[in-house]
Amino acid sequence: MRIGVLTSGGDCPGLNAVIRSVVHRAVVDHGDEVIGFHDGWKGLLEADYRKLDLDAVGGILARGGTILGSSRVQPAHLRDGVERARGHVADLGLDAIIPIGGEGTLKAANLLSEAGLPIVGVPKTIDNDIASTDVTFGFDTAVGVATEALDRLKTTAESHQRVLIVEVMGRHTGWIALHSGMAAGAHAIVVPERPFDIDELTELVGKRFSAGKKFAIVVVAEGAKPREGSMQFEQGVKDIYGHERFAGVATQLSGELEQRLGKEARPVILGHVQRGGTPTAYDRVLATRFGWHAVEAAHRGEFGMLTALRGTDIVMVPLAEAVETLKTVPAERYAEAECVL
Amino acid sequence: MRIGVLTSGGDCPGLNAVIRSVVHRAVVDHGDEVIGFHDGWKGLLEADYRKLDLDAVGGILARGGTILGSSRVQPAHLRDGVERARGHVADLGLDAIIPIGGEGTLKAANLLSEAGLPIVGVPKTIDNDIASTDVTFGFDTAVGVATEALDRLKTTAESHQRVLIVEVMGRHTGWIALHSGMAAGAHAIVVPERPFDIDELTELVGKRFSAGKKFAIVVVAEGAKPREGSMQFEQGVKDIYGHERFAGVATQLSGELEQRLGKEARPVILGHVQRGGTPTAYDRVLATRFGWHAVEAAHRGEFGMLTALRGTDIVMVPLAEAVETLKTVPAERYAEAECVL
Amino acid sequence: MRIGVLTSGGDCPGLNAVIRSVVHRAVVDHGDEVIGFHDGWKGLLEADYRKLDLDAVGGILARGGTILGSSRVQPAHLRDGVERARGHVADLGLDAIIPIGGEGTLKAANLLSEAGLPIVGVPKTIDNDIASTDVTFGFDTAVGVATEALDRLKTTAESHQRVLIVEVMGRHTGWIALHSGMAAGAHAIVVPERPFDIDELTELVGKRFSAGKKFAIVVVAEGAKPREGSMQFEQGVKDIYGHERFAGVATQLSGELEQRLGKEARPVILGHVQRGGTPTAYDRVLATRFGWHAVEAAHRGEFGMLTALRGTDIVMVPLAEAVETLKTVPAERYAEAECVL
């Protein structure tokens, strides 16, 4: 068999582990040939690739980033994207293509699959918001980084007697906020799924101070917003360079809470540090299993599918299903984390 | 409601997180009273306990060990163990007891439950071998510690051009060996579920050297054994103090492989470092959820049950079922990790 | 002997290690009595303190923050500050006071010392800018946290093909930027000691892209500024809550570099995470030695002095000397780190 693999979209710890696993399983166990496309779909559209043998994937299991490079280019960006992809697949004699990527990538994968290309997708997002799998790799690492930061921030918040508003990743869903907040014992967790009421939040944090505590940690997902009418909230203010300069929810919440509580409050934005670097053991195992099962699916001819974790099993799920909805934090999970201040 | 909680058996990262979660959920959300028994079942048998309020569990979420102490005492060790437990439960007016422990603890819990006591168990083992739950807390931390050690050992094995035989925990099951070995890219993984053939193992490692590689890492669970007749294997040799001095499988494998391969081989025994210290974010979340749901089960009157993770849900499972069999590494999972040398 | 200890100023990993060491050395080895003042100088000015015995300092060696609390109150803030301090020292029968703090604290310590109080100072700053000691505790931890973040950010910068401008602590000196930048292999390091020329910096980063590299990491100390006239630079813009909203040098540099280079550039502000949490082994050893030697100095009657590291020795240095100048990054050290792009 001849298999093409590519990584598309933002950085995510575990991408290299998937690539390595695909190569090991395919080359060693099946005697396949594997090529890696450069810079995501761009490589497929331009037939820009290299051969991947065992040496090519030596020592990459624990390394962040992706040896294949990535981009946000999608086949649908070109008028003839699907046709070009089909042409290169034919020319290169590919029996299977394994794209590793997030929501956008999987939609593109589905498009190509519907156009008849032999696709087995591997889901990737640190945000953990892909509905068809219990967990995606990268999420555990992101939560671990955020939790370690929160552990450190606690002693500083305490020493400085402050409220720290810590912004973690999650534009559409609050999974990282929920898990890191639970893991670190945050005193409030604010997620996009549940617009916050600034009065309630102020009361919640205020109760903690009334009870004699001298600091508080609030974890907020970057995509969180106030309930309509709850407080003035700016979005999208640009600086002279065209960047958003008003840093978003943590900064605004911090100003608002400081004023309402009469306590020093400061925003901390964790940022990109959550999405790079060496993956946790959990993510390496999950990524390795995804790669292994993607190759198996290809050999079984199960195309148009996605690897997914269900319980402790890796199963195959139709791509079409996988991209329908976002997996959001359900009320029951949020209830478990409702916090004691 | 009045709830008693206790921790029993060996150290396991996340015990304090469960205790804290039980107290938070019960005291704050339900207005319950919680007491903690000292040193496991011993505390229940001797009515040795203290009150646990919010202050008592402040700052313990990320701390290893257990603030309540532990022991290996079981009610069945005493002729009147069950009666004493029953008596103290009545005297103390307890509506629920939440024992947190491993296989032995859960058997004791089942015994007391069958004797009519209101028990909600929380499973605990770094070995991950309790059948009724997908994962137990402590396991992820143990795997993380072992993986980090393996990451470090790789560069040393390479610089010294050696075979390193790394012994990880797992007397009866190979979960830690499997996951840490996959996560670190070990070149062979040896588990108790599958007695090893020394000829095969020698060949496997030997192939790696034939292919020009200069080192190898073998991960072996402490309970692994050679296939009968495969090689001479000592067990239970004691030194003058009555301790096992012949360190076990890694030491013996190391000697044997060195002789057979003609390459320097060394054993590394990771030992207790895998079972202590601060839990990973994953284990803190799981432990917190177990505590929360144990309190809920008590309030619903669901006794004789155990908290368990199934996929992403926490469910309740009969204690009787949970203690029947060990969860061993199935052939499919082992196959995924069959290694490239 | 009766010794009072206090911690003053911002959070710094290692404060608890000093407190513990003072108590161990004084109580166990000398049979002294130790009291700890609450919230820095405030505790001394208000005679607010508690007794510190071995139990009081149990388990705090590795913990961030300070069990005594801290504040930014200084004796000089009160008209009768020195007199109040003198009065409480007399009333409490103190033979020595060990304040642990940064520049401001040590100036206050010097003031009280000149007023005749028996002071032995212990220097503390994550910024490493106290001139009389080779290193201060807290610095190694801060550098470690920043380096780990930079390690992670590298793979993301590479995957996203961006310039990341990473702002680390250092209002007046560039020690954290210098060491973390060297440790992580940053492609440019910008320190307050050497105002940057935006043209030079653009050229430096630009050369990297010309050479075919696809990303760059620039580390910048928060106090860094452009050379006069080099670029437009805002300071002190406040939002509606009175907070600085224009995040400072990294944000502005990022905008400017993006525009000049035509490459995506993003700021990352590491913030408070650098100053809290568990100290590194290096900082724990240094902090422990400082505490030990402070007690010895007190017993030798060497007051008006500061503990300091010189090479591998702890020596005593006059407080008056210690507070005269900041230790800035010298040209030779900066030259060592001039970077290859």
Next chain:
Amino acid sequence: MRIGVLTSGGDCPGLNAVIRSVVHRAVVDHGDEVIGFHDGWKGLLEADYRKLDLDAVGGILARGGTILGSSRVQPAHLRDGVERARGHVADLGLDAIIPIGGEGTLKAANLLSEAGLPIVGVPKTIDNDIASTDVTFGFDTAVGVATEALDRLKTTAESHQRVLIVEVMGRHTGWIALHSGMAAGAHAIVVPERPFDIDELTELVGKRFSAGKKFAIVVVAEGAKPREGSMQFEQGVKDIYGHERFAGVATQLSGELEQRLGKEARPVILGHVQRGGTPTAYDRVLATRFGWHAVEAAHRGEFGMLTALRGTDIVMVPLAEAVETLKTVPAERYAEAECVL
């Protein structure tokens, strides 16, 4: 200039950082050419090398091990070793050789230097026992790994109510034991420089139990021995494969202390994990500075010298001086760490 670099002896975190720094400084700043010999002195003796340009050292700063390989071969092992080295140096047109290694390597370097070869040595040992430098790179990483292990072991010792005897590296000197023991708050530290009296040690640990504590941690350097006549002590017992099977001081101490104290005691041998893997920020900075200054010394024609840290400066020290004596733990440093039980 044409410079040859090599790494010799055991693994040590920071070797790659030195290699990278030599290449960066020499190639970029001086326009030199750099070659790297493979497998230590072996590469020089056999003219086995490769060119090192910027790409060759890309991404290695944080990686453990050495990209050049290492061995324990010394020029003095061959009758014509010095002559062969001289011949290859002439043939290759080398103006300087930078060997990076420990005591043995530096002795060989001195031998070649005295034979007229242009040598600039860089000291390397995780043991920190080279007398002419305040610190060697690798030591901080080893202490960090040992301290993290001790932090974890503490909670387990406490939960299991045991004495844990933790053996760390240090055949001849106790630096790792001293620093990790101080950093982790060990209850006794045993170093080779001071043979222990088993009665005293038993009393020390026993006092802790008498005072109501339920566990103890003893850190012992692998080279520690009992005072003569203090207790029976075996060395060098081999198993059937010729390996030392009686694991050494921790195992024997554990047996002895268990018997004398009547408390469970267990040995933990940290082993190779201390000498591999990614270096700490401290070690990366020190290694980078050593490489930089080695190139500078070569350009100044300062041969027969060694880079050394003195305070915060890198200085050059005669090789002949450097190899005369081991740097042992002095009584004053040991006194600082005398422990409270």
